[in-house]
Amino acid sequence: xxxxxxxxxxxxxxxxxxxxxxxxxxxxxxxxxxxxxxxxxxxxxxxxxxxxxxxxxxxxxxxxxxxxxxxxxxxxxxxxxxxxxxxxxxxxxxxxxxxxxxxxxxxxxxxxxxxxxxx
Numbered sequence: 001x002x003x004x005x006x007x008x009x010x011x012x013x014x015x016x017x018x019x020x021x022x023x024x025x026x027x028x029x030x031x032x033x034x035x036x037x038x039x040x041x042x043x044x045x046x047x048x049x050x051x052x053x054x055x056x057x058x059x060x061x062x063x064x065x066x067x068x069x070x071x072x073x074x075x076x077x078x079x080x081x082x083x084x085x086x087x088x089x090x091x092x093x094x095x096x097x098x099x100x101x102x103x104x105x106x107x108x109x110x111x112x113x114x115x116x117x118x119x
Contacts, residue, residue, distance in 0.1 A: 032080035
């Protein structure tokens, strides 16, 4: 049973902008993940090779600041992923909307000559 029929000779709108954005999204996801993780790695290695005396309170403050920075970077990564996946969903919706036009099977209305509904 064919519910939707494609319109003959539909007017198509170019969706090249959405397709260009969709092609860039995997690279943006990769870049938005790798850059914050590189920042975390740099801070981690800086703290590992910059020793502080084990008895000082600065060591505990450094651990807390690194942990805070780590969670901030995780929040940034999740924000970037959410933003880009929302953008991808919007692009897919726009491509579908700009695609060919479909129409459902038409049914004759019994009251099309009497719009007020009187019999």
